[in-house]
Amino acid sequence: MEKSIHYQEQKKARYYEAFPKELRALALVISIIFHPLLMQIYAYLLLIWSNPFLFGKVSTAKVFEDKVYTLQLIWLLIFSCLVPLLTVFMMKALGLIKDIALSDKMDRIGPYIIVGLLYIVIFMNFVSNTSLPPQLSIFALGSTIGLFTAFIINLFSKISMHTVGMGGFLAMVIIIMANSHAGNEYVLVLAILAAGLSGTSRMLLAAHEPADLYGGYLIGFLAQFVALSYLHG
Numbered sequence: 001m002e003k004s005i006h007y008q009e010q011k012k013a014r015y016y017e018a019f020p021k022e023l024r025a026l027a028l029v030i031s032i033i034f035h036p037l038l039m040q041i042y043a044y045l046l047l048i049w050s051n052p053f054l055f056g057k058v059s060t061a062k063v064f065e066d067k068v069y070t071l072q073l074i075w076l077l078i079f080s081c082l083v084p085l086l087t088v089f090m091m092k093a094l095g096l097i098k099d100i101a102l103s104d105k106m107d108r109i110g111p112y113i114i115v116g117l118l119y120i121v122i123f124m125n126f127v128s129n130t131s132l133p134p135q136l137s138i139f140a141l142g143s144t145i146g147l148f149t150a151f152i153i154n155l156f157s158k159i160s161m162h163t164v165g166m167g168g169f170l171a172m173v174i175i176i177m178a179n180s181h182a183g184n185e186y187v188l189v190l191a192i193l194a195a196g197l198s199g200t201s202r203m204l205l206a207a208h209e210p211a212d213l214y215g216g217y218l219i220g221f222l223a224q225f226v227a228l229s230y231l232h233g
Helices: 002-018 021-033 036-050 060-065 067-093 105-128 134-154 161-177 186-204 210-232
Strands: none
Touching (some): 036 060, 036 134, 067 105, 105 134
16 A cells, blocks of 8 residues: 555656646646536536427526426535535545545545435436436436446546546437437537546546546446446337
């Protein structure tokens, strides 16, 4: 363990010397923007924007005028993002983890379990709510599968949850675009670029090895299609 920590510190030092602080600051901003806890929110908003008809509305604005969907978005924000963040901050305050970035893979065990349970609650809410598009249930289940798969792998290797999230989001974009009007194909290109930026930012911050990033993309991407096959196979 001490050897691993020493190696990580040496790697960070090399990266800090090789890349200017402005570039590393940009990488940090990108990591925050594409944080895995935000992927559920992004998928919800993307689905509203790309195909409001799935919500029974003629436009994106009409969807947000409906308090039911606005409250659903707020509920999703609380369960998928705010509660997990609060949990991590509380664990740090209690000394249960070393830092809020969860740099040590063993520090991730507790937060992974808590977030996984919250994702199950989100999935059960989505799948039981007939007013919501089935794509949301697919993404929630896929995110749950991806997270628990990453949890198991994390016991042996520090896999990147950023790329698990982006791999899942990329797969969800493909699923959404397959049922949306033509002309939105550029969204897929943007999603691919976002996934690449997210992985690159984690490298610049010396947070992961390349294998951790590639493995994350693969797990997140495949998890969504496993969920699609299970729910609509």
